Amino acid sequence: MSAIPTFVAILAGYFLGAIPFGLLLAKATGQGDIRKIGSGNIGATNVLRTGRKDIAALTLLLDAAKAGVTGLVVAHFFGQPYGYIAAAAALVGHCYPVWLGFKGGKGVATFFGGLFALVWPVGLFAAIVWLATAFITRLSSLGALLACVFSSILAWLISPLAAALMVSFMAVIILIRHRENISRLLRGQESKIGQKS
Secondary structure, three states, X not given: OXXXXXXXXXXXXXXXXXXXXXXXXXXXXXXXXXXXXXXXXXXXXXXXXXXXXXXXXHHHHHHHHHHHHHHHHHHHHHOHHHHHHHHHHHXXXXXXXXXXXXXXXXXXXHHHHHHHHHOHHHHXXXXXXXXXXXXXXXXXXXXXXXXHHHHHHHHHHHOOHHHHHHHXXXXXXXXXXXHHHHHHHXXXXXXXXXXXX
Protein backbone atom coordinates (compact mmCIF):
# COMPACT_ATOMS: atom_id res chain seq x y z
CA MET A 1 0.00 0.00 0.00
CA SER A 2 1.17 3.51 -0.78
CA ALA A 3 1.95 5.99 1.97
CA ILE A 4 0.11 9.03 0.61
CA PRO A 5 -3.28 7.36 0.00
CA THR A 6 -2.99 5.70 3.41
CA PHE A 7 -2.25 9.05 5.05
CA VAL A 8 -5.15 10.72 3.25
CA ALA A 9 -7.51 7.89 4.21
CA ILE A 10 -6.53 8.13 7.88
CA LEU A 11 -6.80 11.92 8.02
CA ALA A 12 -10.08 12.11 6.09
CA GLY A 13 -11.62 9.31 8.11
CA TYR A 14 -10.51 10.62 11.49
CA PHE A 15 -11.48 14.25 11.07
CA LEU A 16 -14.83 13.51 9.45
CA GLY A 17 -15.50 10.92 12.12
CA ALA A 18 -14.62 13.45 14.82
CA ILE A 19 -17.49 15.78 13.89
CA PRO A 20 -19.82 15.57 16.94
CA PHE A 21 -23.12 15.62 15.08
CA GLY A 22 -25.20 14.71 18.13
CA LEU A 23 -23.73 17.51 20.20
CA LEU A 24 -24.04 20.07 17.40
CA LEU A 25 -27.61 19.13 16.48
CA ALA A 26 -28.76 19.13 20.09
CA LYS A 27 -27.30 22.57 20.69
CA ALA A 28 -28.67 23.93 17.40
CA THR A 29 -32.20 22.81 18.31
CA GLY A 30 -32.09 24.22 21.83
CA GLN A 31 -31.57 20.94 23.68
CA GLY A 32 -28.40 22.11 25.38
CA ASP A 33 -25.21 20.15 25.96
CA ILE A 34 -26.11 16.45 25.79
CA ARG A 35 -22.87 15.64 27.60
CA LYS A 36 -24.63 16.88 30.74
CA ILE A 37 -27.57 14.48 30.56
CA GLY A 38 -28.03 10.71 30.64
CA SER A 39 -24.84 8.85 29.87
CA GLY A 40 -23.01 12.03 28.89
CA ASN A 41 -22.44 10.50 25.48
CA ILE A 42 -22.66 12.35 22.15
CA GLY A 43 -24.36 9.54 20.23
CA ALA A 44 -27.94 9.05 19.07
CA THR A 45 -29.00 7.07 22.14
CA ASN A 46 -28.21 9.96 24.45
CA VAL A 47 -29.70 12.50 22.04
CA LEU A 48 -32.92 10.48 22.29
CA ARG A 49 -33.00 11.24 26.01
CA THR A 50 -33.77 14.87 25.14
CA GLY A 51 -37.11 13.66 23.79
CA ARG A 52 -36.31 14.70 20.24
CA LYS A 53 -36.69 11.51 18.21
CA ASP A 54 -36.12 13.40 14.96
CA ILE A 55 -32.77 14.78 16.09
CA ALA A 56 -31.76 11.37 17.44
CA ALA A 57 -32.63 9.73 14.11
CA LEU A 58 -30.66 12.34 12.18
CA THR A 59 -27.71 11.86 14.53
CA LEU A 60 -27.88 8.11 13.94
CA LEU A 61 -27.80 8.55 10.16
CA LEU A 62 -24.97 11.09 10.22
CA ASP A 63 -22.88 9.00 12.61
CA ALA A 64 -23.36 5.97 10.36
CA ALA A 65 -22.38 8.05 7.33
CA LYS A 66 -19.08 8.93 8.97
CA ALA A 67 -17.64 5.51 8.18
CA GLY A 68 -20.01 4.54 5.38
CA VAL A 69 -19.78 7.55 3.10
CA THR A 70 -16.15 8.33 3.92
CA GLY A 71 -15.16 4.73 3.25
CA LEU A 72 -16.98 4.67 -0.09
CA VAL A 73 -15.55 8.00 -1.26
CA VAL A 74 -11.98 7.09 -0.34
CA ALA A 75 -12.40 3.64 -1.91
CA HIS A 76 -13.65 5.28 -5.12
CA PHE A 77 -10.60 7.50 -5.45
CA PHE A 78 -7.84 5.30 -4.04
CA GLY A 79 -9.12 1.71 -4.02
CA GLN A 80 -11.09 -0.54 -1.71
CA PRO A 81 -8.35 -1.24 0.87
CA TYR A 82 -8.01 2.49 1.53
CA GLY A 83 -11.76 2.71 2.03
CA TYR A 84 -11.46 0.17 4.83
CA ILE A 85 -8.74 2.28 6.43
CA ALA A 86 -10.86 5.44 6.16
CA ALA A 87 -13.87 3.74 7.73
CA ALA A 88 -11.80 2.44 10.63
CA ALA A 89 -10.26 5.88 11.11
CA ALA A 90 -13.74 7.43 11.12
CA LEU A 91 -14.71 5.17 14.01
CA VAL A 92 -11.62 6.25 15.93
CA GLY A 93 -12.51 9.87 15.24
CA HIS A 94 -16.06 9.36 16.46
CA CYS A 95 -14.98 7.60 19.64
CA TYR A 96 -11.98 9.82 20.35
CA PRO A 97 -12.61 13.27 18.80
CA VAL A 98 -9.76 15.71 19.30
CA TRP A 99 -12.23 18.61 19.63
CA LEU A 100 -13.84 17.09 22.73
CA GLY A 101 -10.75 16.00 24.61
CA PHE A 102 -10.94 12.55 22.96
CA LYS A 103 -14.25 11.82 24.71
CA GLY A 104 -16.75 10.81 22.04
CA GLY A 105 -19.44 8.26 21.31
CA LYS A 106 -19.39 4.51 21.60
CA GLY A 107 -19.30 3.96 17.86
CA VAL A 108 -22.09 1.47 17.21
CA ALA A 109 -23.84 3.52 14.50
CA THR A 110 -20.50 4.34 12.86
CA PHE A 111 -19.55 0.66 12.97
CA PHE A 112 -22.77 -0.39 11.25
CA GLY A 113 -22.40 2.39 8.69
CA GLY A 114 -18.98 1.12 7.71
CA LEU A 115 -20.16 -2.48 7.52
CA PHE A 116 -23.23 -1.82 5.39
CA ALA A 117 -21.28 0.41 3.00
CA LEU A 118 -18.17 -1.73 2.56
CA VAL A 119 -19.04 -5.32 3.55
CA TRP A 120 -22.83 -5.40 3.45
CA PRO A 121 -23.28 -9.17 4.03
CA VAL A 122 -21.35 -8.80 7.28
CA GLY A 123 -23.36 -5.68 8.12
CA LEU A 124 -26.64 -7.51 7.53
CA PHE A 125 -25.50 -10.38 9.72
CA ALA A 126 -24.42 -7.97 12.47
CA ALA A 127 -27.79 -6.22 12.31
CA ILE A 128 -29.63 -9.53 12.66
CA VAL A 129 -27.51 -10.47 15.68
CA TRP A 130 -28.15 -7.08 17.28
CA LEU A 131 -31.89 -7.14 16.61
CA ALA A 132 -32.32 -10.71 17.82
CA THR A 133 -30.34 -10.10 21.00
CA ALA A 134 -32.09 -6.81 21.73
CA PHE A 135 -35.52 -8.38 21.12
CA ILE A 136 -34.84 -11.38 23.36
CA THR A 137 -32.94 -9.69 26.19
CA ARG A 138 -33.95 -6.01 25.75
CA LEU A 139 -30.27 -5.22 26.25
CA SER A 140 -29.08 -2.95 23.45
CA SER A 141 -25.46 -2.97 24.63
CA LEU A 142 -25.33 -6.78 24.70
CA GLY A 143 -26.70 -6.83 21.15
CA ALA A 144 -24.00 -4.42 20.01
CA LEU A 145 -21.25 -6.41 21.71
CA LEU A 146 -22.38 -9.74 20.26
CA ALA A 147 -22.80 -8.14 16.83
CA CYS A 148 -19.19 -6.96 16.99
CA VAL A 149 -17.83 -10.34 18.01
CA PHE A 150 -19.82 -12.46 15.56
CA SER A 151 -19.41 -10.06 12.64
CA SER A 152 -15.65 -10.19 13.14
CA ILE A 153 -15.72 -13.98 12.96
CA LEU A 154 -17.86 -13.91 9.83
CA ALA A 155 -15.62 -11.30 8.20
CA TRP A 156 -12.60 -13.56 8.59
CA LEU A 157 -14.54 -16.40 6.98
CA ILE A 158 -16.01 -14.63 3.95
CA SER A 159 -14.31 -11.27 3.42
CA PRO A 160 -10.95 -10.13 2.01
CA LEU A 161 -8.15 -9.78 4.53
CA ALA A 162 -8.30 -5.97 4.54
CA ALA A 163 -12.04 -6.05 5.25
CA ALA A 164 -11.63 -8.58 8.05
CA LEU A 165 -8.95 -6.42 9.62
CA MET A 166 -11.22 -3.38 9.44
CA VAL A 167 -14.15 -5.18 11.06
CA SER A 168 -11.98 -6.65 13.81
CA PHE A 169 -10.26 -3.34 14.52
CA MET A 170 -13.58 -1.53 14.76
CA ALA A 171 -15.01 -4.28 16.97
CA VAL A 172 -12.10 -3.98 19.41
CA ILE A 173 -12.59 -0.22 19.66
CA ILE A 174 -16.28 -0.69 20.42
CA LEU A 175 -15.55 -3.34 23.04
CA ILE A 176 -13.13 -0.91 24.70
CA ARG A 177 -15.71 1.89 24.59
CA HIS A 178 -18.25 -0.43 26.21
CA ARG A 179 -16.09 -1.33 29.21
CA GLU A 180 -18.59 0.10 31.68
CA ASN A 181 -21.50 -1.62 29.93
CA ILE A 182 -19.68 -4.94 30.10
CA SER A 183 -19.11 -4.43 33.81
CA ARG A 184 -22.80 -3.64 34.38
CA LEU A 185 -23.85 -6.63 32.28
CA LEU A 186 -21.71 -8.93 34.40
CA ARG A 187 -23.32 -7.47 37.55
CA GLY A 188 -26.81 -7.71 36.06
CA GLN A 189 -27.24 -3.94 36.36
CA GLU A 190 -27.36 -2.86 32.73
CA SER A 191 -30.40 -0.78 31.74
CA LYS A 192 -32.83 -2.46 29.38
CA ILE A 193 -34.48 -0.92 26.34
CA GLY A 194 -37.35 1.30 27.48
CA GLN A 195 -36.05 1.42 31.03
CA LYS A 196 -35.03 4.76 32.47
CA SER A 197 -31.33 4.91 33.24
